[in-house]
Amino acid sequence: xERLRSSxxxxxxxxxxxxxxxxxHIVQSRRKDEIVNASxxxxxxAPRCQDDRDVFALALAIKEMSVATRKARxxxxxxxxxxxxx
Numbered sequence: 001x002e003r004l005r006s007s008x009x010x011x012x013x014x015x016x017x018x019x020x021x022x023x024x025h026i027v028q029s030r031r032k033d034e035i036v037n038a039s040x041x042x043x044x045x046a047p048r049c050q051d052d053r054d055v056f057a058l059a060l061a062i063k064e065m066s067v068a069t070r071k072a073r074x075x076x077x078x079x080x081x082x083x084x085x086x
Contacts (some may be wrong), residue, residue, distance in 0.1 A: 001082075005082065007016075009079050017072055019068055020069060020071070020072040023065045023068040024065060030061045033054060034058055035058070051078075051084040
């Protein structure tokens, strides 16, 4: 969109997109932690129920990702509107 506009977009656009990417990485990390902890408990012969801390951390990360995704979509829509010819 910056190339189409021939000028840089507002700094908040890059910030929101960077935050969205950061939150995605956090969700991936939480999910990996949950999988590793579940497999470790299974190897040790522990009961099959999951540790709530892993689930709560993942749920919180997904909630943050949802908020960041909505902001990123709005920011991209605004950037697109600014790119369109008048």
